[in-house]
Amino acid sequence: MTGQPQTSSRARQSGKLLDATDRKIIVATQAGLPLVAAPFDALAEQLGLTVEDVLARVAAMQANGIIRRIAAVPNHYALGYTVNGMSVWNVTDERISELGKQVGALDFVSHCYHRPRHLPLWPYNLFAMVHGRNSQDVEANVADIASLLGEHCRGHEVLYSKRILKKTGLRIKG
């Protein structure tokens, strides 16, 4: 984003205000955190801030959901998880919050969301990305989700990716 720090109406409503210093921290850590024993000290020195300020800002961003967690992102392919399927489910609306959390908690599910239906073409409202070392793994994992959802699911499909057409990281400009 350019110029002055911007806050969306959504962010403003929920008080998630980012100032210029927060944005400097985000830009400096987009590619990753320094791999040293005291990474926030290294970051503070790099940005001309105190480590207390950096820690307080990172903790605040984690508390309000701007940062999900400080963690490693694995390469599924390098770990042998070469097959992924986007499983989509037609789940009773009244139960979707509760069931979505249960599906999201499964080890083999990497992303799990409630999304809108587009009837009649698209009746599915729960999306769960399922990973496996082969297609049998993925099918077995999908069967686990089906039994978890039980009678609250009126149908599902698994969409396998045939080709990556484009893949660029999300980037925030300074």
Next chain:
Amino acid sequence: MDSVDARLVNCLQEGLPVCPRPFDDVAASLGLSVDKLLSRVQRLLDERVLTRFGPMFNAENLGGALSLCAMQVPQDRYDKIADLVNAFPEVAHNYERDHLLNMWFVIATERPEQAGTVLAEIEQVTGCRVYDMPKQEEFYVGLKLAV
């Protein structure tokens, strides 16, 4: 990759505390010095077993908008339409999938109100209807691998 690497990959996916020495507890639980742990993490990054280590940002909470979109693209125009869609800088990922809705892409805009404009432009240049599926609730993002 040995068994220590495998445990390390799982520990690091769960998230580290925001504190002055965030690696200390993980290193102790794996019986490694912090220096040994850091050199393993660097090697896993170099070997591309890990793609990244650091804060995982939630783009929507940064003030922008993200949406998953799908289109039903005629096979004979597929590659041409993929080029048209990919030319939009707001299109972050695009996958061909095995379904009637055979093109699935993620759009990311810096401000929420830009998303509708981008989708209308994509419909105009491709002649295909865009099915917009923004998330209504997020249940989980991440993956714990049994390594």
